[in-house]
Amino acid sequence: xxxxxxxxxxERCIECNGCVTACKQEHDxxxxxxxxRVVTMNDGVxxxxxxxxxxxxxxxxxxxxxxxxxCFYKTEEGVVLxxxxxxxxxxxxxxxxxxxxxxxxxxxxxxxxxxxxxxxFCAGGPExxxxxxxxxxxxxxxxxxxxxxxxxEMCSTKALLGGDGDVIADIYRDRVxxxxxxxxxxxxxxxxxxxxxxxxxxxxxxxxxxx
Amino acid sequence: MxxxxxxxxxxxxxxxxxxxxxxxxxxxxxxxxxxxxxxxxYKQGTxxxxxxxxxxxxxxxxxxxxxxxxxxxxxxxxxxxxxxxGG
Numbered sequence: 001x002x003x004x005x006x007x008x009x010x011e012r013c014i015e016c017n018g019c020v021t022a023c024k025q026e027h028d029x030x031x032x033x034x035x036x037r038v039v040t041m042n043d044g045v046x047x048x049x050x051x052x053x054x055x056x057x058x059x060x061x062x063x064x065x066x067x068x069x070x071c072f073y074k075t076e077e078g079v080v081l082x083x084x085x086x087x088x089x090x091x092x093x094x095x096x097x098x099x100x101x102x103x104x105x106x107x108x109x110x111x112x113x114x115x116x117x118x119x120x121f122c123a124g125g126p127e128x129x130x131x132x133x134x135x136x137x138x139x140x141x142x143x144x145x146x147x148x149x150x151x152x153e154m155c156s157t158k159a160l161l162g163g164d165g166d167v168i169a170d171i172y173r174d175r176v177x178x179x180x181x182x183x184x185x186x187x188x189x190x191x192x193x194x195x196x197x198x199x200x201x202x203x204x205x206x207x208x209x210x211x
Numbered sequence: 212m213x214x215x216x217x218x219x220x221x222x223x224x225x226x227x228x229x230x231x232x233x234x235x236x237x238x239x240x241x242x243x244x245x246x247x248x249x250x251x252x253y254k255q256g257t258x259x260x261x262x263x264x265x266x267x268x269x270x271x272x273x274x275x276x277x278x279x280x281x282x283x284x285x286x287x288x289x290x291x292x293x294x295x296x297g298g
Contacts, residue, residue: 002280073258076265076276083260126263144266146282152290163287164280171291178293 004077004121005165005192006152007172008051011182012159015040015050019151019160023054026122026150027139033103035119036151052151052160055080055101055119056191063093063102077143079121084137087115098190121162122149165192 015038023029023036036054057080064072064080071086072093093116094102107114124141127134134141142150152162161168176183267279288294 002283070257070259073260073263075263081263083258086260123266126261129264129266129269141266143283144269146272146279146286148283148286148290158290158292161287161290163290164284167284167287168290171287174291174293 002077002164003166004057004079004163005168005188006054006056006121006149007161007168007188008053008186009159009161009172009175009182010049010051010184010186011179012157013038013050013052014157014159016156018154018156019052022150022154023119026142027120028135029117029139030105033105033117035101035103035117037100051186052155053099053101053187054151055097055121056099056187057119057121058191059193062096062098066092066096068092073126075123077123079123079143081120081123081125081138082116082118083126084115084117089113089115091116099187119149122147 017038020034020036020038024034027035029035036052038050038052040048040050042048057074057078059078061072061074061080063082064074067082068090069086069088071083072080073082074080089104091102091104091113094100094104101118103117105114105117106112120138120141122140122142124130124134124144125138127137129141129144140150142148147153149162152160155161161171172185265274265276267276268274272279272282
């Protein structure tokens with residue numbers, strides 16, 4: 001069973017915004033919406049670090065927990081997706097998300113919010129795979145084509161890794177062993193932390209409901 | 212000579228036209244009663260949206276989940292440049 005995850009290597013990210021551009025181009029994202037952003041800490045100071053941030057497809061996704069209309073679902077691979085036809089654009093998910101991933105297009109005057117848009121791990125949404133409807137609402141479905149998220153595949157320095165959690169963790173471990181530093185994985189503790197009792201499956205998940 | 216039959220035909224079709232119009236009006240008014248319920252009943256804690264098909268249901272995997280995972284894992288290895296360049 002694969003468990004899809006993102007991993008951003010702060011030692012390698014050069015703030016080129018290639019991931020942001022690739023994502024916007026691949027999914028034809030409208031102006032004002034950024035599914036992925038590059039955040040720089042201590043900008044201009046020696047030792048500054050940049051990280052590429054998007055939806056991390058959390059193990060226990062807070063957006064799923066707070067959604068009043070339950071429009072979120074999780075695929076077998078752990079990709080958190082949502083049904084835009086159900087979304088009411090309330091913004092609760094935005095407040096709940098520790099990564100600021102949910103985006104809301106401004107669809108009218110006075111800051112009227114549209115339906116939430118976020119990273120889909122290039123997995124589309126609840127429309128026919130590869131259909132124009134799916135592309136219009138969620139963007140391209142690369143996973144159904146056997147491809148990985150475009151942001152990770154396009155990353156020039158391979159700072160951003162995407163794919164099965166075990167595989168990318170192995171790649172990162174290999175890298176850390178070679179360079180001998182920078183073992184900290186940004187965001188993983190927040191997104192993929194183990195439950196308090198790791199041996200026991202969460203009750204909600206065992207019942208087949210959302211966690 | 213040609214006016215007479217026309218008038219006669221109009222007079223004859225008049226009730227028919229009125230009946231058709233009345234039928235159309237009635238259908239239009241009744242259409243409002245046939246509206247689908249617009250209030251969705253949400254069940255707390257469960258996904259309420261449309262079902263989605265798994266990514267591996269498409270060609271060339273056609274439902275072969277194991278092979279799809281294997282292919283994606285192999286593709287993910289391309290992100291490891293130590294392996295790509297043989298370092």
